[in-house]
Amino acid sequence: MKYWPLLALLLSPFVGAITLDTLQQRFTEQPVVRAHFAQTRTIKDLPQPLRSQGEMLIARDQGLLWDQKSPFPMALMLDDSRMVQIINGQPPQVITAENNPQMFQFNHLLRALFQADRAVLEQNFRIDFNDVGAGRWTLKLTPITTPLDKIFTSIELAGQQYLDSIRLNDKQGDLTDIAFSQHRLTPTTLTDDERQRFAAH
DSSP states (O other): OTTHHHHHHHHGGGSSOOOHHHHHHHHHTOSEEEEEEEEEEEOTTSSSOEEEEEEEEEETTTEEEEEEEESSOEEEEEOSSEEEEEETTOOOEEEETTTOHHHHHHHHHHHHHHHTOHHHHHHHEEEEEEEEETTEEEEEEEEOSTTHHHHEEEEEEEESSSEEEEEEEETTSOEEEEEEEEEEOOSSSOOHHHHHHHHOO
Protein backbone atom coordinates (compact mmCIF):
# COMPACT_ATOMS: atom_id res chain seq x y z
CA MET A 1 0.00 0.00 0.00
CA LYS A 2 1.58 3.23 -1.14
CA TYR A 3 -0.07 5.19 1.67
CA TRP A 4 1.48 3.06 4.41
CA PRO A 5 4.76 5.07 4.75
CA LEU A 6 2.74 8.29 5.14
CA LEU A 7 0.44 6.67 7.67
CA ALA A 8 3.43 5.38 9.61
CA LEU A 9 4.94 8.86 9.63
CA LEU A 10 1.73 10.43 10.92
CA LEU A 11 1.39 7.88 13.70
CA SER A 12 5.05 7.73 14.68
CA PRO A 13 4.77 10.07 17.71
CA PHE A 14 2.29 7.64 19.26
CA VAL A 15 4.01 4.34 18.47
CA GLY A 16 4.87 2.47 21.65
CA ALA A 17 3.49 2.97 25.12
CA ILE A 18 3.83 6.36 26.75
CA THR A 19 5.71 6.24 30.03
CA LEU A 20 6.39 8.86 32.66
CA ASP A 21 9.96 9.05 31.37
CA THR A 22 8.84 9.78 27.80
CA LEU A 23 6.36 12.34 29.13
CA GLN A 24 9.07 14.09 31.12
CA GLN A 25 11.29 14.07 28.03
CA ARG A 26 8.46 15.55 25.95
CA PHE A 27 7.85 18.35 28.45
CA THR A 28 11.59 19.02 28.77
CA GLU A 29 11.69 19.69 25.03
CA GLN A 30 9.10 22.47 25.48
CA PRO A 31 11.17 25.36 26.91
CA VAL A 32 8.18 27.72 27.24
CA VAL A 33 4.49 26.77 27.27
CA ARG A 34 1.71 29.35 27.45
CA ALA A 35 -1.92 28.34 27.92
CA HIS A 36 -5.34 29.53 28.97
CA PHE A 37 -6.72 28.06 32.20
CA ALA A 38 -10.23 27.69 33.57
CA GLN A 39 -10.46 26.67 37.22
CA THR A 40 -13.55 25.34 38.99
CA ARG A 41 -13.46 24.85 42.75
CA THR A 42 -16.31 22.87 44.27
CA ILE A 43 -16.57 23.43 48.03
CA LYS A 44 -19.00 21.14 49.80
CA ASP A 45 -20.53 23.88 51.99
CA LEU A 46 -21.10 26.32 49.11
CA PRO A 47 -24.11 25.97 46.79
CA GLN A 48 -22.23 27.17 43.69
CA PRO A 49 -18.69 26.33 42.55
CA LEU A 50 -16.07 29.08 42.44
CA ARG A 51 -14.81 29.76 38.93
CA SER A 52 -11.76 31.64 37.73
CA GLN A 53 -9.80 31.90 34.51
CA GLY A 54 -6.71 33.48 33.07
CA GLU A 55 -3.36 32.78 31.44
CA MET A 56 -0.50 30.53 32.53
CA LEU A 57 3.15 30.34 31.50
CA ILE A 58 5.61 27.61 32.48
CA ALA A 59 9.22 28.25 31.54
CA ARG A 60 11.58 25.31 31.97
CA ASP A 61 14.52 27.37 33.22
CA GLN A 62 12.69 30.20 35.00
CA GLY A 63 9.49 29.06 36.66
CA LEU A 64 5.75 29.61 36.57
CA LEU A 65 3.59 32.68 35.90
CA TRP A 66 -0.12 32.44 36.78
CA ASP A 67 -2.28 35.40 35.73
CA GLN A 68 -5.88 35.14 36.89
CA LYS A 69 -8.07 37.60 34.97
CA SER A 70 -11.46 36.90 36.55
CA PRO A 71 -13.32 37.12 38.89
CA PHE A 72 -10.54 39.46 40.10
CA PRO A 73 -6.93 40.05 39.03
CA MET A 74 -4.32 37.91 40.74
CA ALA A 75 -0.75 37.48 39.55
CA LEU A 76 1.52 34.71 40.82
CA MET A 77 5.21 34.18 40.05
CA LEU A 78 7.03 31.09 41.22
CA ASP A 79 10.70 30.29 40.73
CA ASP A 80 13.30 28.21 42.57
CA SER A 81 13.72 30.66 45.43
CA ARG A 82 10.42 32.45 46.02
CA MET A 83 6.75 32.84 45.28
CA VAL A 84 5.36 36.33 44.69
CA GLN A 85 1.60 36.91 44.74
CA ILE A 86 -0.18 40.17 43.85
CA ILE A 87 -3.94 40.32 44.42
CA ASN A 88 -6.00 43.10 42.86
CA GLY A 89 -3.09 45.53 42.67
CA GLN A 90 -2.20 45.27 46.38
CA PRO A 91 1.43 45.16 47.58
CA PRO A 92 3.11 41.88 46.66
CA GLN A 93 3.28 39.01 49.14
CA VAL A 94 6.61 37.19 49.00
CA ILE A 95 6.85 33.61 50.24
CA THR A 96 10.19 31.85 50.56
CA ALA A 97 11.35 28.52 51.94
CA GLU A 98 12.50 30.42 55.05
CA ASN A 99 9.34 32.35 55.94
CA ASN A 100 6.72 29.73 54.98
CA PRO A 101 8.29 26.33 54.27
CA GLN A 102 5.04 24.37 53.91
CA MET A 103 3.45 26.81 51.44
CA PHE A 104 6.68 27.05 49.50
CA GLN A 105 7.00 23.27 49.33
CA PHE A 106 3.50 22.92 47.93
CA ASN A 107 3.97 25.64 45.35
CA HIS A 108 7.37 24.25 44.41
CA LEU A 109 5.59 21.01 43.58
CA LEU A 110 3.46 22.86 41.04
CA ARG A 111 6.48 23.13 38.79
CA ALA A 112 7.15 19.43 39.18
CA LEU A 113 3.56 18.72 38.15
CA PHE A 114 3.73 20.92 35.06
CA GLN A 115 7.07 19.47 34.02
CA ALA A 116 6.38 15.83 35.00
CA ASP A 117 9.57 15.88 37.08
CA ARG A 118 9.78 12.21 37.97
CA ALA A 119 12.39 12.56 40.72
CA VAL A 120 10.39 15.17 42.65
CA LEU A 121 7.10 13.36 42.12
CA GLU A 122 8.49 10.03 43.35
CA GLN A 123 9.78 11.69 46.53
CA ASN A 124 6.31 12.94 47.43
CA PHE A 125 3.73 10.64 45.83
CA ARG A 126 2.76 7.11 45.02
CA ILE A 127 2.54 7.23 41.22
CA ASP A 128 -0.03 5.55 39.00
CA PHE A 129 0.74 6.40 35.35
CA ASN A 130 -1.42 5.06 32.52
CA ASP A 131 -1.21 5.18 28.75
CA VAL A 132 -4.90 5.35 27.79
CA GLY A 133 -4.41 5.15 24.01
CA ALA A 134 -4.24 7.54 21.06
CA GLY A 135 -1.34 9.34 22.70
CA ARG A 136 -3.34 10.23 25.78
CA TRP A 137 -2.21 9.59 29.35
CA THR A 138 -3.33 9.94 32.95
CA LEU A 139 -1.24 10.35 36.08
CA LYS A 140 -2.66 9.83 39.57
CA LEU A 141 -0.55 10.99 42.48
CA THR A 142 -1.27 9.88 46.06
CA PRO A 143 0.70 11.87 48.67
CA ILE A 144 3.14 9.96 50.88
CA THR A 145 4.82 12.91 52.64
CA THR A 146 3.63 15.49 55.15
CA PRO A 147 2.06 18.04 54.81
CA LEU A 148 0.78 16.89 51.41
CA ASP A 149 -0.86 13.78 52.85
CA LYS A 150 -2.75 16.00 55.33
CA ILE A 151 -4.05 18.26 52.54
CA PHE A 152 -4.77 16.05 49.51
CA THR A 153 -6.36 12.67 48.96
CA SER A 154 -4.98 12.62 45.42
CA ILE A 155 -3.88 14.79 42.51
CA GLU A 156 -4.87 13.65 39.02
CA LEU A 157 -3.32 14.88 35.78
CA ALA A 158 -4.30 14.09 32.20
CA GLY A 159 -3.18 15.16 28.77
CA GLN A 160 -1.76 14.26 25.41
CA GLN A 161 0.93 16.43 23.83
CA TYR A 162 0.46 18.89 26.68
CA LEU A 163 -0.90 18.85 30.21
CA ASP A 164 -4.64 19.33 29.66
CA SER A 165 -6.11 19.05 33.16
CA ILE A 166 -5.34 18.86 36.87
CA ARG A 167 -7.78 17.67 39.53
CA LEU A 168 -7.02 18.28 43.21
CA ASN A 169 -8.99 16.11 45.65
CA ASP A 170 -8.50 17.48 49.14
CA LYS A 171 -9.08 15.97 52.56
CA GLN A 172 -11.99 18.34 53.27
CA GLY A 173 -13.99 16.78 50.44
CA ASP A 174 -13.49 19.81 48.19
CA LEU A 175 -12.53 19.49 44.53
CA THR A 176 -10.49 21.75 42.27
CA ASP A 177 -10.51 21.18 38.50
CA ILE A 178 -8.15 23.12 36.23
CA ALA A 179 -8.53 22.79 32.46
CA PHE A 180 -5.84 24.08 30.10
CA SER A 181 -6.43 25.07 26.47
CA GLN A 182 -4.93 27.17 23.67
CA HIS A 183 -1.43 25.83 24.34
CA ARG A 184 1.32 27.82 22.59
CA LEU A 185 4.99 26.90 22.23
CA THR A 186 6.08 30.11 20.53
CA PRO A 187 7.86 32.33 21.13
CA THR A 188 10.29 29.79 22.59
CA THR A 189 11.95 32.47 24.74
CA LEU A 190 10.44 34.88 27.24
CA THR A 191 9.25 38.29 26.13
CA ASP A 192 10.80 41.34 27.80
CA ASP A 193 7.70 41.73 29.97
CA GLU A 194 7.78 38.08 31.07
CA ARG A 195 11.49 38.30 31.84
CA GLN A 196 10.90 41.37 33.98
CA ARG A 197 8.15 39.55 35.88
CA PHE A 198 10.62 36.86 36.93
CA ALA A 199 13.31 39.43 37.82
CA ALA A 200 11.03 41.71 39.88
CA HIS A 201 10.69 41.75 43.66
